[in-house]
Amino acid sequence: MKKLVLTGAAGRLGSYLREPLSRMAEELVSTDIAEDIGKLYDGERYVQADLAQYDAIAPVLEGADMVVHFGAIVDEKPFEELLGPNFVGSYNIWEAGYRAGVRRIVYASSIHAVGMHKKADFIGVYAPHRPDTFYGLAKCFTEDLGSMYWDKRGLESVHLRILSAAQVNNPRALGSWLSYDDLIQLVTRAVDTPSVGFSVIYGVSNNDRCPVDNAKASFLGYRPKDNAEQFAEAVLAEASPADLSDPGEMCHGGPFAKVDLGQSGIAQMSIVDDRKKS
Template sequence: MRRLLITGAGGGLGRAMRNRLASMAETLRLSDIVDLGEAGPNEEIVTCDLGDAEAVHRLVEGCDAILHLGGISVEDKFSKILNANLLGLYNLYEAARAHGKPRILFASSNHTVGFYRQDEHLDVTDPMKPDGLYGVSKCFGEALARMYFEKFGQETAIVRIGSCMEKPTNYRMLSTWMSYDDFTDLIGCVFRAPMLCCPVIWGVSDNNSRWWDNSAASFLGWRPKDNAERFRAELEATVPRPDPDAPIAKYQGGQFTQDPIFSEN
């Protein structure tokens, strides 16, 4: 493709994808509200608050595809979540509609289903059970993406990311972990697919103890190769097992099910 936009390029996942996706497009347009450093040989850097509709329209113009990682990624004050995850996402979809409807990969979250127990196995038809305001914002995002597809034909891959990082750091992540390499492969499958529509995809590697059934997205040809099981021995040697009744051991959303709602005061 000619130009791939990555929002949230200054976050942990955005930084990890920056180099991995360099060959996927002639130009990477990187955006965030934080300092992204110097632009690389095939990079454009654009500072943009997703809550600013005019700025988002300028950001999306000329892009062939969008990897949307931007927004608040933890539980926070509703005003912050409102601006970045609700208003910001609406601005992004309106900008996409105005500029040729480039295909979008929307980084949703496992926190849309965080109140399911860890002994439950889910597919994409199971009802949402968000575990906080952050999870609710991702439920909104999934509904918005679906509406823009049904009403305007805007294609989106809704990826419910588990725990995408270098390696699992707790026992819950033995089920939720997605490797950077597997996510990179998924991004490629999403943007190469002849037809996408608006699928929900569990963003998880081929872990032995995963809770989520991805068979509905098999048409993409994505076959994750990594498995968190190879980190089990390291975790068992270095990380104490949590109490069985602790949120991190009981619920799929882990600690998010217990995190407080932040006061606006």
């Protein structure tokens, strides 16, 4: 590829994607609302832009072959706060991408698009939407947006329903963990698979306790290698017994399935900010 665009480049997951993506195209254009993202990799260029402003983000996509769209507010917030970056921002990426002739968009969707499904149901990629929050609703919106742009305009997209790409420090993560190495493989396969149409795939490692079924997305070639079971003994030794009446314990969305709409789900978690330094 000549040009690849990464949104959300200043975020924790974006920090791990920048270097491998810089090797997949002649030019990687990284973008975010942050003033800068530190030292750039060979072939990488940074552009500060607000996803919610079409006139700001559209020029970034001009001449791009593909977009890896990880930019968003990554937590539950009141709807009004999410509307710009998470809803309008997605529309801006798809519309600007279509007008610019982009071939494919790889989107950081989330388990929270289906977060109210029970973990015991072992849902697949065709499970109906059951968002747990306004944040999850934005993921549903963007998945449907991607489906519509494929059906009506032929713009390919892969929607990565990431479960939890963070250090394993709680029982839920023993099933939901996505290691950074597997994240990189997942995004790479979404970029280099020859034809994807509109596709959904769960972003999860090869965990013994994995609660979702990726079988119908196997054509994308994603074969995760890491397994959270290596952390099980230490995590379970400190865990309290599960409350079977708690949706945060029983549903895919974890804490997001439990909080009131508009209230932070991240605040109920212990996520370590271990972003990669360039």
